[in-house]
Every structure is written in C-alpha cells, then in structure tokens.
Amino acid sequence: MAESLPLLWKKRLRSPGVGGLAATEKLVIVSGREAGNTLDGFRCLNTANGDEVWKLTYEAQGDLDYGNSPRATPQIYQDFVVLQGAFGQLHCVRLDTGAVVWKKDLRKEFDVSTKTIWGHASSPLIADHKLIVNPGGADASIVALEPATGKLIWKIPGAPAAFASFITVKVAGKTQIIGYDAESLFGLDVADGSVIWRLKPRHSGDFNVPTPILWRDKLIVSTENNGTRLFEFQADGVLNSQPLAVNDQLTPDTQTPVVVGNRLLGVWDSLHCLDIERGLQRVWAGENPTYLQYSTLIASNDRVLITGIHGELLLIDPLALEYREVSRIEGVDGDSGVFAHPAIVGQKLYLRTSSDIRCISLA
Numbered sequence: 001m002a003e004s005l006p007l008l009w010k011k012r013l014r015s016p017g018v019g020g021l022a023a024t025e026k027l028v029i030v031s032g033r034e035a036g037n038t039l040d041g042f043r044c045l046n047t048a049n050g051d052e053v054w055k056l057t058y059e060a061q062g063d064l065d066y067g068n069s070p071r072a073t074p075q076i077y078q079d080f081v082v083l084q085g086a087f088g089q090l091h092c093v094r095l096d097t098g099a100v101v102w103k104k105d106l107r108k109e110f111d112v113s114t115k116t117i118w119g120h121a122s123s124p125l126i127a128d129h130k131l132i133v134n135p136g137g138a139d140a141s142i143v144a145l146e147p148a149t150g151k152l153i154w155k156i157p158g159a160p161a162a163f164a165s166f167i168t169v170k171v172a173g174k175t176q177i178i179g180y181d182a183e184s185l186f187g188l189d190v191a192d193g194s195v196i197w198r199l200k201p202r203h204s205g206d207f208n209v210p211t212p213i214l215w216r217d218k219l220i221v222s223t224e225n226n227g228t229r230l231f232e233f234q235a236d237g238v239l240n241s242q243p244l245a246v247n248d249q250l251t252p253d254t255q256t257p258v259v260v261g262n263r264l265l266g267v268w269d270s271l272h273c274l275d276i277e278r279g280l281q282r283v284w285a286g287e288n289p290t291y292l293q294y295s296t297l298i299a300s301n302d303r304v305l306i307t308g309i310h311g312e313l314l315l316i317d318p319l320a321l322e323y324r325e326v327s328r329i330e331g332v333d334g335d336s337g338v339f340a341h342p343a344i345v346g347q348k349l350y351l352r353t354s355s356d357i358r359c360i361s362l363a
Contacts, residue, residue: 007358009359010050013030014041016354023345023350030042030045041056042056042091044098060085062119072124074124077131078147089103104150106133107135113137127175127190128168134181143156144190156194171237180208182208187237187239206226207254209253209254210255210257218230222256225251226251228257229243246280247272249282250272260319263275269292271287273286273323284323307342315328338351
C-alpha cells in the first residue's frame with residue numbers, strides 16, 4: 001500500500017521549470033522564469049521553512065522546446081554558487097547573499113552561432129579548481145574558467161554543445177574531463193584541455209543527454225540510438241573504441257542510469273537492472289506506469305529512489321533477485337510536472353513541481 005506524502009513545507013513558484021535543484025543543509029536553490037517569461041530567476045530558500053534568502057533575475061529571451069527555464073543544476077563551490085541559464089548567461093554569486101561576483105554571456109563572449117533546441121543544459125563542473133562549461137563555439141567548444149574571477153584558463157575548438165553534464169575520472173595518472181559534444185564522446189586533460197581521446201558512436205543522431213558513469217575503472221554510457229555500452233581504458237588513458245559489452249534494451253534518451261554495486265539501473269519503458277560484471281546482462285525488468293514517462297534516479301549503497309513526473313516516489317531494492325519495491329509514496333496533488341532533478345541532503349528530499357518546490361522528509 002502506498003504511504004502518504006511526508007511534506008515538511010512547500011513554496012509556490014512563478015513558473016514551471018526543468019533545472020535540477022542544488023542544496024546544502026541550510027539552503028536550496030531552484031530556477032525558473034519570471035516577468036512574463038522574459039527573465040531567468042534563481043531563488044535561494046531556507047531549508048528549514050522555505051523562506052526566500054535571496055533571488056537573482058536577469059533578462060533572457062528566446063524560444064526553446066519544453067519551455068525557456070534554466071536546465072543546468074547550480075554548482076555550489078566554496079562560498080559561491082554558479083548559475084547557468086538556458087540561453088547561455090553564466091553568473092557566479094555569493095552563496096549567502098546572492099551578490100554577483102562575476103557574470104558572462106557565453107554565447108556572445110565565445111561567438112556561439114548555432115541554435116540548440118533545448119539551450120545550454122550541461123551543468124557547470126568544478127574540476128581541479130577550474131570551472132568547466134561548454135559554450136559550443138567553433139573556437140570554444142569547451143572552456144575552463146577561474147571560479148573566483150571568471151577569467152579564461154583554456155579553451156578548445158570543436159563541435160556545438162550537447163546536453164549531458166561532464167564528469168571527471170583519474171586514469172593513467174591524469175585527471176580527465178569526460179563528456180559529449182553534439183557529435184562525439186571525449187576525454188580532455190583537465191590541465192590544458194588537450195584531447196586525450198575522442199569516440200564517435202556507431203549510429204549518429206543521439207541527443208547525448210544522459211551523463212556518462214564511471215564504474216570501477218571503466219566507463220558506462222547510455223543513449224537512445226546506441227544503447228548502453230561498457231568501455232575500458234587502455235594503459236595510456238585512451239578509451240578503447242570497442243566496447244566490452246552492449247545492451248540494446250536500455251536506450252534512454254534523457255534519463256541517466258545509476259550504479260549500485262555491480263548493477264546498473266536505468267529507465268526506458270520499464271526499470272532495467274543489468275549485471276555489469278556479466279556483460280550488461282539483464283537481471284530483471286520492473287513494470288510500473290512511472291517508467292513509461294520521464295523519471296529520475298538517485299542511488300545509495302543499497303537503494304534506488306525514483307521520482308516520476310507526477311511526483312510519485314518509489315524506493316527500489318536494486319540488489320534483489322527480482323524487481324522489488326520497498327515502499328511507494330503517491331504523487332503530489334494537481335498537475336505536478338516533475339522534470340527537474342531532485343536534491344537530497346540528509347533526510348530531506350527537495351522536489352520541484354510545475355507550480356512549487358517541496359521539502360519532503362525521508363526519515
């Protein structure tokens with residue numbers, strides 16, 4: 001039987017939004033649109049009661065599929081938070097007050113002429129004390145900035161931006177930034193941005209939205225046209241172009257899978273549980289109406305929490321021999337429209353619906 005929603009507080013928002021939430025023990029940051037859909041708006045709320053601590057708004061006009069709200073999750077770093085809008089505006093503000101430390105228009109500064117249907121979606125990444133973003137300009141596909149000043153450290157030419165967020169891995173003694181552009185998967189040396197390897201998939205046309213995943217010393221990627229693949233690195237840190245294993249059933253276009261132990265769990269029409277050690281073989285598949293639409297996954301050492309677009313919460317045992325729901329909480333009231341990735345801090349889950357942000361107790 002489904003449990004009731006353990007709601008601690010909720011606050012009304014001015015518009016729907018799809019950007020992920022960022023939170024600390026004291027603060028949670030949520031994005032959206034303001035003033036008749038002409039401004040981006042970032043609000044920082046007190047996690048105790050939802051009261052507003054500060055707000056940043058700025059003009060950002062355009063027309064994107066699935067609305068114009070920011071896509072990227074804010075990046076909290078030291079005493080600052082980096083905020084990126086879907087039209088390329090980048091702000092570094094103080095976490096406590098929201099005061100702007102520096103700002104950039106990525107499209108103007110790096111001469112980005114291509115239009116993306118979903119805007120700038122990759123979340124800013126801190127790697128080796130550098131802020132990594134992907135404007136997608138011909139001469140500045142990926143750039144590294146000083147987090148405290150916004151000063152350019154390095155840039156590399158390349159293809160237009162994709163939508164997946166970057167990750168860092170340490171291979172062969174070097175830290176690599178791994179991510180996508182519109183055409184390929186690549187690994188860059190964090191020190192200077194030099195390309196260590198680049199891999200174009202067998203089938204073209206992937207949106208490149210799901211984030212790559214590091215599993216032990218190997219790399220897992222999932223896309224809609226090429227399925228889920230397991231790759232290994234060579235001794236020199238270059239990714240072997242031939243995958244160790246491929247699963248053609250888990251083919252998500254927007255949803256990033258998660259890893260628990262040696263199992264990979266991902267949503268595409270059903271919840272797929274794959275055994276990574278056995279070549280991405282299926283262990284089980286779980287059926288639930290939640291998996292037929294967009295959903296997000298968050299993993300711990302022995303559980304996976306899944307949020308559906310109607311606000312339902314499913315707690316799954318990923319290590320079971322068959323599909324097992326540990327518990328389920330029904331969706332929120334009204335037209336919830338949960339497309340933003342939630343945030344968890346301690347025993348609190350922060351959930352953004354189409355109309356509000358909610359703090360839910362997981363105790």
